[in-house]
Amino acid sequence: MEFDYIIIGSGAVGSSLAYQLSKNNKSLALVDIAKTKKPKIKRRYKAPFIDKCTKSYTHSISNVFGGNTELWASKIYLMTKGEIKDWPIEYDELLSHSMQLAKELNINHDELYNHDDIDDSAFFHRAKRSDLGNIFEYFQLSQRKNITCFEQSTLVDVELNNKNSLIKSIKINQKSFKSKKLKVRKAIIFAAGGLGNLCLYKIIIDKVFKKKDRFNYFPIVDHPHISIGKINVKSIARLNRFKNVEDCILVNGKKNKYAFQISPIYLGDKFFRRLEQSFGEEKYSDLILFFIRNFEKFFSRFKRYILIILRKIHRHNTGSLEVWFEEPVNFRSKVSFSKKKWFNGNVQKLDINYKFQKPNYKILKSELDLYTNNKLYDFYEDQLNEENIYTGLKPSCSTPLKSSPENGELNKNCNVKGINNLFMLGTNVYPSVGVTNPTWTLMVLAFRLSKFLKSNFEN
Numbered sequence: 001m002e003f004d005y006i007i008i009g010s011g012a013v014g015s016s017l018a019y020q021l022s023k024n025n026k027s028l029a030l031v032d033i034a035k036t037k038k039p040k041i042k043r044r045y046k047a048p049f050i051d052k053c054t055k056s057y058t059h060s061i062s063n064v065f066g067g068n069t070e071l072w073a074s075k076i077y078l079m080t081k082g083e084i085k086d087w088p089i090e091y092d093e094l095l096s097h098s099m100q101l102a103k104e105l106n107i108n109h110d111e112l113y114n115h116d117d118i119d120d121s122a123f124f125h126r127a128k129r130s131d132l133g134n135i136f137e138y139f140q141l142s143q144r145k146n147i148t149c150f151e152q153s154t155l156v157d158v159e160l161n162n163k164n165s166l167i168k169s170i171k172i173n174q175k176s177f178k179s180k181k182l183k184v185r186k187a188i189i190f191a192a193g194g195l196g197n198l199c200l201y202k203i204i205i206d207k208v209f210k211k212k213d214r215f216n217y218f219p220i221v222d223h224p225h226i227s228i229g230k231i232n233v234k235s236i237a238r239l240n241r242f243k244n245v246e247d248c249i250l251v252n253g254k255k256n257k258y259a260f261q262i263s264p265i266y267l268g269d270k271f272f273r274r275l276e277q278s279f280g281e282e283k284y285s286d287l288i289l290f291f292i293r294n295f296e297k298f299f300s301r302f303k304r305y306i307l308i309i310l311r312k313i314h315r316h317n318t319g320s321l322e323v324w325f326e327e328p329v330n331f332r333s334k335v336s337f338s339k340k341k342w343f344n345g346n347v348q349k350l351d352i353n354y355k356f357q358k359p360n361y362k363i364l365k366s367e368l369d370l371y372t373n374n375k376l377y378d379f380y381e382d383q384l385n386e387e388n389i390y391t392g393l394k395p396s397c398s399t400p401l402k403s404s405p406e407n408g409e410l411n412k413n414c415n416v417k418g419i420n421n422l423f424m425l426g427t428n429v430y431p432s433v434g435v436t437n438p439t440w441t442l443m444v445l446a447f448r449l450s451k452f453l454k455s456n457f458e459n
């Protein structure tokens, strides 16, 4: 089988690329470990490519085409100038692509970009909940005749030309067939998510790049979320603007970047999220999950009443305050390759050692005091510990874009240096992470990459 483009991964990036690249009747293979058919109950699965992982890192996959956009809250916003200051891409270029994409998708770009200054250090914007949902479905990709979907499949090997500078074909494995060879005419794009991409990258490193020890482990950065507690919005002077909106975030604190959001009380109980992930696809999983979710609702209400009786919270409290914040890149947290393999022993698993940096707690506390005039009640300093942190939704910065990459690293066009037709895109290519939800920026980068591919491979 031969295709113009082969894309591995069908999430926000893979589906956006497939939508753009299949427009001129180009043939396209979309390969994903997930299924094309949705299960009856939407849920988070444990990522099969993770072997060992520290407790505070909770990554999951949806196991359906569309990737984690099956699970996301569809909140979209373009990353700000300050957040991408270390990137080898000019902000004006990103902004111009963002405007073009928004126009094409009929989205009001002002809502993804404009913000309202509170003072010279902070501003506020609504983290708009869009109606994008599952991006594979949004673009109706299953109806495109020139896209062939290979479900429950992954790349296991590549065949290169004599100079190792071009991939000629790839081998994929699927559960129901042993392996298939797919020839590629133009380019291959790895779009398997911030962590999934690393498993694919390892295959290329082992096959092509000699200094392997340089690629043994990578940094991993994310947005830690912390639910501070129940709040009475009236008591919080600088956060008053939240009063009448459902979701909004505030960025650029004095010392770090933060996003503050009022959420329904008890949103995001880590215990239940973990419990959900502990179920595989056993016969009665859906039924058990149905009971667990209803119990969770009952439990939340019950807990609320108990706290009111104990005078721990006020019955007029309007929500809980969630804060998430930027983590700078460092090697205290790292992702490395495990000895274990998955997918019939063909692909290496990952070990994740995620450690939140302790000094960040202190900074966060002083920042919170500033924003709330010390009036945030039901907040205890000891809540700022690793146990209460929830992270793992946006694994970032492991293989950053570079303006002068070495062989095997990525240049600013997402091209793996040394292999002219291999590209990679996901949050793993972000040089820094910021606090803005990353997916609109990912879609903009996919739009930018599709233009690059069209002008370099189709003329």
Ligand SMILES: Cc1cc2nc3c(=O)[nH]c(=O)nc-3n(C[C@H](O)[C@H](O)[C@H](O)COP(=O)(O)OP(=O)(O)OC[C@H]3O[C@@H](n4cnc5c(N)ncnc54)[C@H](O)[C@@H]3O)c2cc1C
Binding pocket: 008, 009, 010, 011, 012, 013, 014, 031, 032, 033, 034, 049, 060, 061, 063, 064, 065, 066, 067, 068, 069, 071, 072, 073, 074, 075, 076, 153, 154, 155, 191, 192, 193, 194, 196, 197, 199, 200, 347, 393, 394, 425, 426, 427, 437, 438, 439, 440, 442
């Ligand atoms: C609960 C939740 C809420 C979120 N809310 C928001 C939000 O409101 N706003 C926002 O901007 N972001 C949000 N996110 C993050 C958002 O979902 C991701 O940023 C986005 O989906 C990333 O797109 P992607 O294409 O890079 O990766 P993914 O969407 O993760 O897609 C990767 C795809 O690759 C597949 N894959 C993995 N490994 C392989 C392999 N070896 N071979 C083949 N296929 C493979 C996976 O099955 C998956 O389909 C949320 C995430 C979660 C989990």
